[in-house]
Amino acid sequence: MAETPRPTHPATADHAxxxxxxxxxxxTFFFDFDGVLSPVTKDPSASQPVAEVPAVLERLAARVGRVAIVSARPVDFLRSRFAGLEHVDLFGLYGLEVLHEGEVVTKPAALEFERPMAELAAEAQDxxxxxxFVEYKRLSVALHYRECPERAAEVEQxxxxxxxxxxxxxxxxxMVVELKPPVDQDKGMVITEALRDAGCAWYFGDDMSDIKAFDALRARxxxxxxxxxxxxxxxxDETGAEVSSAADLTLASPAAVAAFLTEGLTRF
Structure with missing residues (x-):
């Protein structure tokens, strides 16, 4: 059987x-969480995946080598949203945390920042x-100004x-600025490491940090x-233009992601 011709970029969905x-x-399929598997919410603690997402990820994981969520959220948050998934890997805090064999493993260089981040979160609250909205993530602090965009400059400063x-x-x-440990870790590095034995990979993202993951695919x-x-x-409407310009294909929403995967699974 002849091998499928290798698509060029931008590849069509059918070829991919x-x-x-x-x-x-x-x-391997990689997904960001907020804005990709879940709609972005004014209260970040209220975010939930689109109803169809958990089941479609589990089905996808049964068809391909690996499925992983790579997010700025802590692993414990992701685990609470995908408690029923058995075959999906979780990378939290841009890869500072990873769920491995049921345990959360943290990059050793980041551990010393746990107490300073707790103190910083309290200071930000005051x-x-x-x-x-001050989101304390154990190893980072995110300052969300979605409900008051006019205060962006104040929060950034x-x-x-x-x-x-x-x-x-x-x-x-x-609509967020996050303070993180000065540890050399980002989504692109997660993808680079995870792709060592892969022959094909997809990454779904919606924000500026996801462009580094796109770059990792291109570098490979x-x-x-x-x-x-x-x-x-x-x-x-916030970072979509920049992210789309770096991507092969743009989907309309997290619900469209679920529908796209559901349709794709019919091809196996």
């Missing part, structure tokens, strides 16, 4: 699915009045001052002619 089916056992004072890193996102293709990567953006 054909490539995936042919190399299913060596294919300094930034609601409706700024506060975050930068604290980051400079404490030697922390800054990560921007959709550049050095391995037998590898194929598919970068999928999920549309939004």
């Amino acid at each position: 699915w054909a490539r995936t089916v042919e190399h299913a056992s060596r294919t 300094a930034l009045a609601k409706p700024v 506060w975050a930068h001052e604290r980051a400079e004072r404490a030697g922390l890193a800054i990560q921007r996102g959709r 293709e550049a050095v391995d002619p037998g590898f194929f990567g598919m970068a999928i953006a999920v549309a939004n």
Whole structure:
């Protein structure tokens, strides 16, 4: 049987699915959570995956080599949203945490920041009045200004001052600025490491941090002619243009992601 022609970029969905089916056992699907598997909510603690998502991820995991969620959320949060999934890997806090054999494993270099982040979260609660939402993630603190976009400059300035004072890193996102440990870790690095034995991979993202994951797919293709990567953006009015310009295909919403995967599974 002749091998399916290798798609060029931008690849069509049909070509990408054909490539995936042919190399299913060596294919990995990666997904961001917020804005991809779940609609973005004003209260980040209220986010839930689209109703169809858990079942479709489990079905997908039975067809391909690996399925993983790579998120800025802590692993414990992701585990609470996908408690019934047995075959989906969880990478939290941009890869600072990973769920491995039922245990959360943390990058050792980040552990010393656990107490400082708790203190920083308390300081932010006192300094930034609601409706700024302070999200404490154990190893990072995210400051959400979705309900008060007019305060973006104030929140950004506060975050930068604290980051400079404490030697922390800054990560921007959709109506949020996050303070993180100065540990060299991002979604692109997660993907690079996870792709070592893969022949094909998809990444679904909606925010600026996801572009590094797209770049990791392209970098692997550049050095391995037998590898194929598919970068999928999920549309939004905040970072959608930048993310879509770096992707092969754009889907309209998290619900559209679930529908796209459901349709794709019929090809196996």
